[in-house]
Amino acid sequence: NGKLYLCATPIGNLEDITLRTLRQLQSVDLIAAEDTRVSKKLLLHFGIQVPVTSYYEHNKREKGNYLLEKLKNGMQIAVITDAGMPGISDPGEDLVRLCAREQIPVEVLPGPCAFATALVGSGLPTGRFAFEGFLTVNKKNRMEHLNSLKTDTRTLIFYEAPHKLLTTLRDMYMVFGNRRLTLARELTKRFEEYRRTDLSDAITYYETNPPKGEFVLVLAGADPKEVHQLSIADLPSAEELIRKYAAEGMR
Numbered sequence: 381n382g383k384l385y386l387c388a389t390p391i392g393n394l395e396d397i398t399l400r401t402l403r404q405l406q407s408v409d410l411i412a413a414e415d416t417r418v419s420k421k422l423l424l425h426f427g428i429q430v431p432v433t434s435y436y437e438h439n440k441r442e443k444g445n446y447l448l449e450k451l452k453n454g455m456q457i458a459v460i461t462d463a464g465m466p467g468i469s470d471p472g473e474d475l476v477r478l479c480a481r482e483q484i485p486v487e488v489l490p491g492p493c494a495f496a497t498a499l500v501g502s503g504l505p506t507g508r509f510a511f512e513g514f515l516t517v518n519k520k521n522r523m524e525h526l527n528s529l530k531t532d533t534r535t536l537i538f539y540e541a542p543h544k545l546l547t548t549l550r551d552m553y554m555v556f557g558n559r560r561l562t563l564a565r566e567l568t569k570r571f572e573e574y575r576r577t578d579l580s581d582a583i584t585y586y587e588t589n590p591p592k593g594e595f596v597l598v599l600a601g602a603d604p605k606e607v608h609q610l611s612i613a614d615l616p617s618a619e620e621l622i623r624k625y626a627a628e629g630m631r
């Protein structure tokens with residue numbers, strides 16, 4: 381019987397691949413990889429010689445159906461991406477949905493994930509958090525997205541590309557005002573860094589030091605006291621309520 385395996389791969393340090401993932405990758409019939417050039421380097425490093433096919437954002441519809449047929453015919457297929465957990469801001473989600481619909485078994489082989497790593501090292505509360513992935517480039521949509529998080533008291537986690545980092549920090553400052561922020565950069569790599577700072581200082585810093593490498597932004601949630609005050613301020617006053625009820629005949 382066919383089965384789909386979603387395998388986590390390193391986010392930088394090659395030693396972070398699990399023994400179970402290595403064994404599984406060695407024994408599948410086919411590996412569906414986001415960027416076959418990136419994955420071939422990884423597979424070569426570990427001496428894995430299994431056919432590789434591409435499965436990425438822009439071919440996932442046709443390729444998803446192709447892979448589904450193979451699974452129905454009994455193939456064992458692994459999905460890997462360029463880094464980390466498939467399905468986390470990466471291809472994988474659609475294929476799991478297709479398999480669930482067709483009752484094809486799915487197994488997830490856990491491993492490195494940039495957001496979990498960044499959150500744990502951030503020094504910000506880990507008890508409740510929201511992973512928000514990448515913000516869209518469309519200004520209106522991203523501001524709406526950020527606005528919808530304004531009163532969220534959970535720690536907020538974002539992915540961002542270096543060339544968009546400053547814009548994103550400025551947009552966040554505009555919506556949230558100043559807040560604590562940890563920038564987790566180049567995790568598990570040689571120049572790994574946690575910059576535990578705030579939005580305002582981060583903007584000043586990156587204005588003179590152009591951001592390089594891969595970043596996860598871990599932002600403090602809204603202060604619960606402020607949210608409480610905000611919601612009280614938003615409530616209609618007693619007088620307003622009385623007037624409203626009077627207008628409605630005090631029903």
Ligand code: SAM
Nearest residue numbers: 391464465468470493494539540566567594595
């Ligand atoms: N599937 C991946 C995971 O499990 O984290 C995420 C893939 S997403 C396309 C790539 C983004 O993840 C990068 O733009 C960056 O925000 C973050 N990322 C990946 N590797 C990272 C690393 N070593 N250090 C910091 N951020 C990283």
